[in-house]
Amino acid sequence: MDAEISYLKSLPYITHAVCMYTEHIGGSTINTEFNTSGYSDETDCYRTFIDTETMDMLGVSIRKGRMPARSTEIMVDDLFTERFGLDIGDTLKVIDFLRNYPDANFVYSGDETGWIPLVIVGHIDNLLDKAKITTGYYSYIQPSIYYNWKVLSGYVVLRCKPGYQKEAREAI
Secondary structure (H helix, E strand, O other), X not given: OHHHHHHHHHXXXXXXXXXXXXXXXXXXXXXXXXXXXXXXXXXXXXXXXXXXXXXXXXXXXXXXXXXXXXXXXXXXXXXXXXXXXXXXXXXXXXXXXXXHOOOOOOOOOOOOEEEEEEEEEEEEOOHHHHHOOOOHHHOOOOOEEEEEOOOOOOEEEEEEOOOOHHHHHHHO
């Protein structure tokens, strides 16, 4: 996939080429459960995988804090902060598969699921709201946590200069 994306980026009329799980940012979300203290206050939000290149393509910035540097660090958006009252410096725990966090220093104990602590290190623009998803499945915008993970397979999403859509499609 890297060779294909490099080729597309080399074309003068394509400004961005990134890999995403689906063809639009709203579809690259995964519903996830989290808690903040024990197991009694479970709730859910979206989990979105994003990297700096995708943020640049979408015109999204970090409002405060920084980009996550480890897989146990995340960013949140306005909706998350407003609904749950958590922001930079707070910790939440998500239920997930330990093997999804290769640099988190977790030891596999035979039980594939567990509550993984995540520290909020950044506050991002409300990306899903900017995506303006209007399909029935995404009829309302859910708060999200954002991982700094480059997507390595899925759909190639392009942004091209105005008037070059035909050429971009042909290049694909």
